[in-house]
Amino acid sequence: MLHIYCPHCEEYREEEEFRPKGEAHIARPQNPEETSDEEWGDYLFFRKNPRGAHHEQWYHAAGCRKFFNVTRDTVSYEILETYKVGELPTIDDTSRRAAK
Amino acid sequence: MSEFATIDLVPTEPVKAESPLAMCRVDVITEPKAQSAGVVVREHAFLGHLVLRGNAGDAGFVNGVEQALGVPLPLKMGPLSVDEARGVSLQWISPDEWLIIVPGGEAFAAEQRLRETLGGHFAVMNVSGGQTVLELSGPAVPEMLMKCTPYDVHPNHFPVGKGVSTTFAKTTAIIRRLDEDRWALVIRRSFADYLYRWLLDASEEFGVHVAR
Amino acid sequence: MQHYSGFELVKHGLSHHENWQRVWRNPEPRSQYDIIIVGGGGHGLATAYYLAKEHGITNVAVVEKGWLGGGNTARNTTIVRSNYLWDEAAWLYEHAMKLWEGLSQDLNYNVMFSQRGVMNLGHTLQDMRDINRRVNANRLNGIDGEVLDVKQIQEIVPLMDCSRNTRYPVLGASWQPRAGVARHDAVAWGFARAADALGVHLLQRTEVTGIRTSGGKVLGVETSRGFIGAKTVGVVTAGNSGVLAKMAGIRLPIESHPLQALVSEPMKPVLDTVVMSNHVHGYISQSDKGDLVIGAGIDGYNGYGQRGSYPTIEHTLQAIVELFPAFSRVRMNRQWGGIVDTTPDACPIISATPVGGLFFNCGWGTGGFKATPGSGNVFAATLANGKAHPLAAPFSIDRFISGKLIDEHGAAGVAH
Ligand SMILES: [Zn+2]
Numbered sequence: 126m127l128h129i130y131c132p133h134c135e136e137y138r139e140e141e142e143f144r145p146k147g148e149a150h151i152a153r154p155q156n157p158e159e160t161s162d163e164e165w166g167d168y169l170f171f172r173k174n175p176r177g178a179h180h181e182q183w184y185h186a187a188g189c190r191k192f193f194n195v196t197r198d199t200v201s202y203e204i205l206e207t208y209k210v211g212e213l214p215t216i217d218d219t220s221r222r223a224a225k
Numbered sequence: 226m227s228e229f230a231t232i233d234l235v236p237t238e239p240v241k242a243e244s245p246l247a248m249c250r251v252d253v254i255t256e257p258k259a260q261s262a263g264v265v266v267r268e269h270a271f272l273g274h275l276v277l278r279g280n281a282g283d284a285g286f287v288n289g290v291e292q293a294l295g296v297p298l299p300l301k302m303g304p305l306s307v308d309e310a311r312g313v314s315l316q317w318i319s320p321d322e323w324l325i326i327v328p329g330g331e332a333f334a335a336e337q338r339l340r341e342t343l344g345g346h347f348a349v350m351n352v353s354g355g356q357t358v359l360e361l362s363g364p365a366v367p368e369m370l371m372k373c374t375p376y377d378v379h380p381n382h383f384p385v386g387k388g389v390s391t392t393f394a395k396t397t398a399i400i401r402r403l404d405e406d407r408w409a410l411v412i413r414r415s416f417a418d419y420l421y422r423w424l425l426d427a428s429e430e431f432g433v434h435v436a437r
Numbered sequence: 438m439q440h441y442s443g444f445e446l447v448k449h450g451l452s453h454h455e456n457w458q459r460v461w462r463n464p465e466p467r468s469q470y471d472i473i474i475v476g477g478g479g480h481g482l483a484t485a486y487y488l489a490k491e492h493g494i495t496n497v498a499v500v501e502k503g504w505l506g507g508g509n510t511a512r513n514t515t516i517v518r519s520n521y522l523w524d525e526a527a528w529l530y531e532h533a534m535k536l537w538e539g540l541s542q543d544l545n546y547n548v549m550f551s552q553r554g555v556m557n558l559g560h561t562l563q564d565m566r567d568i569n570r571r572v573n574a575n576r577l578n579g580i581d582g583e584v585l586d587v588k589q590i591q592e593i594v595p596l597m598d599c600s601r602n603t604r605y606p607v608l609g610a611s612w613q614p615r616a617g618v619a620r621h622d623a624v625a626w627g628f629a630r631a632a633d634a635l636g637v638h639l640l641q642r643t644e645v646t647g648i649r650t651s652g653g654k655v656l657g658v659e660t661s662r663g664f665i666g667a668k669t670v671g672v673v674t675a676g677n678s679g680v681l682a683k684m685a686g687i688r689l690p691i692e693s694h695p696l697q698a699l700v701s702e703p704m705k706p707v708l709d710t711v712v713m714s715n716h717v718h719g720y721i722s723q724s725d726k727g728d729l730v731i732g733a734g735i736d737g738y739n740g741y742g743q744r745g746s747y748p749t750i751e752h753t754l755q756a757i758v759e760l761f762p763a764f765s766r767v768r769m770n771r772q773w774g775g776i777v778d779t780t781p782d783a784c785p786i787i788s789a790t791p792v793g794g795l796f797f798n799c800g801w802g803t804g805g806f807k808a809t810p811g812s813g814n815v816f817a818a819t820l821a822n823g824k825a826h827p828l829a830a831p832f833s834i835d836r837f838i839s840g841k842l843i844d845e846h847g848a849a850g851v852a853h
Contacts, residue, residue: 133302136302138391186397188390190318190322191319
């Protein structure tokens with residue numbers, strides 16, 4: 126069971142209260158009309174799917190009903206940080222290696 | 226005062242109001258007396274429920290709400306603002322959303338006061354028909370709640386005055402701790418029948434009394 | 438290869454079964470092969486087998502980081518069916534079904550394929566409309582299918598609660614009589630043994646650590662046992678496909694998720710078919726050993742952990758008990774998780790890549806086991822000819838650029 130810190134509720138809550146919503150920080154192409162098929166397909170369907178630190182969106186469905194971001198290890202499932210939408214992560218695989 | 230058409234949802238003609246629990250089938254054996262029950266369930270039907278949305282970073286909004294409702298706007302998840310004597314409570318739901326509960330019949334007046342006081346970007350919506358309140362008392366309430374929700378209801382983690390929105394019996398409910406022995410659930414109309422029967426079923430082993 | 442038969446069984450009985458030949462060899466890698474298959478699961482082994490058998494290409498290595506059939510092949514609920522909605526998917530899975538039907542004889546290995554029928558329950562009017570549509574589509578494609586009413590369902594599965602008083606009453610079902618289950622390990626072992634006999638090298642405990650390319654063409658793979666060369670490399674690594682793709686510098690429209698399953702304590706036969714419900718979201722069958730084999734949905738988050746979360750187990754068992762109240766008293770023995778590689782349209786990717794000679798067969802998501810022989814068969818043809826087998830062509834990775842998706846979320850059986 127994941128124990129997730131909601132940056133809005135400022136409290137750890139059980140996994141059941143949340144819904145995972147996939148990779149975070151995917152920017153919609155600025156000018157969809159001028160976007161190539163490759164770029165549009167990439168935006169819609171292609172994901173990083175890393176083995177290691179993953180920046181992803183979660184939704185606090187049963188709590189504050191806000192989206193926020195989580196940095197989570199996709200092998201150990203350890204949650205490394207949570208942060209609000211609009212903020213940037215402070216942890217990735219490079220920074221984790223450097224910290225070791 | 227914002228430019229907004231408002232309507233009092235309580236009809237002036239006498240019509241029979243019914244709580245969402247009016248049609249509930251109770252199929253557990255209940256205790257005849259509250260004293261002998263581990264859990265006492267009492268519905269507080271027909272209260273006024275309002276959802277307020279606004280910018281917590283706007284001092285005008287924060288002060289305006291307090292001025293209109295007489296209780297401060299809570300800016301964090303956790304403790305409710307309550308005026309017990311007037312039956313008014315104000316709960317943080319989300320960084321930009323609050324639940325106001327006032328005595329039955331007073332929702333429209335509260336909405337109008339908010340509209341008169343507040344300016345700028347905000348929203349207030351009367352949802353009185355959409356939810357109801359169940360008060361739970363008795364020595365077995367915490368133990369019973371542990372069967373229903375993954376949220377930690379231990380007194381150390383759930384002090385008097387706190388309110389949370391969480392998972393409850395596979396759906397959602399707001400859990401509030403009113404005082405040392407009394408708790409309350411704010412539940413949605415569409416789940417009310419299900420949750421009410423779930424609660425009675427979960428409470429049966431402790432002895433459950435339905436107070437009216 | 439030593440032939441398996443009743444006669445051999447009796448003959449070896451005389452020497453206390455101590456002289457059976459090893460089922461496959463453990464060869465030293467050559468420096469160069471014609472074709473390398475990365476991933477020694479069912480799909481990879483089937484690919485190697487069909488390369489040797491149908492295309493005469495035997496200078497082939499299957500490179501596996503662990504042991505054969507130790508990934509999702511050993512971690513699924515063994516359901517085999519072909520009742521998919523869209524033509525492209527139906528043809529592919531039906532191709533597999535036809536191979537399943539002769540597989541034990543073909544491999545001279547009992548894969549215990551049991552055509553006990555698979556039932557997909559409908560609990561709402563929309564479910565029933567979808568079921569009718571899918572059964573009609575299946576029949577137009579020559580795939581067996583029937584729509585059952587509640588009385589017919591109850592006759593096939595007397596133990597299931599088909600009363601009107603349940604939270605989600607059973608209204609009907611689609612029924613594929615030729616569908617069923619197979620013994621998952623035996624499938625991997627059968628393909629491994631047959632491929633080995635035809636000269637394929639099965640390299641276990643050989644982890645691929647890099648894909649060497651030059652001028653946009655693949656040269657071979659770096660492994661924990663050194664570099665192994667080949668001008669054609671087929672990657673069949675299910676949940677780890679994204680990791681392999683990264684080694685080659687390409688991206689895939691894939692997300693890896695945990696999918697878990699459970700088995701109960703063994704008990705007497707009570708269920709002689711496979712019951713699936715998309716709506717209450719669980720599926721169940723009883724193995725020949727007698728244990729109930731239970732599965733349900735994926736965990737919603739990305740994960741490579743080969744384990745699942747508790748809320749999903751709880752949800753799954755609630756669904757099973759909803760359908761079979763009697764099973765509420767059955768104890769669960771084991772629970773495990775696999776890593777499934779899900780695509781946006783719940784259909785696999787069998788495709789060339791921008792790297793010359795490098796092919797991927799992945800994205801089978803929650804439903805790869807049923808396709809094992811078909812997947813291997815069309816992928817072998819694709820590798821042998823350097824271009825997609827006609828049944829594999831619609832499953833090219835290009836569809837995520839062109840938008841020509843094959844949306845099988847409805848028939849996939851597991852929501853994702
Ligand atoms: Zn929250």
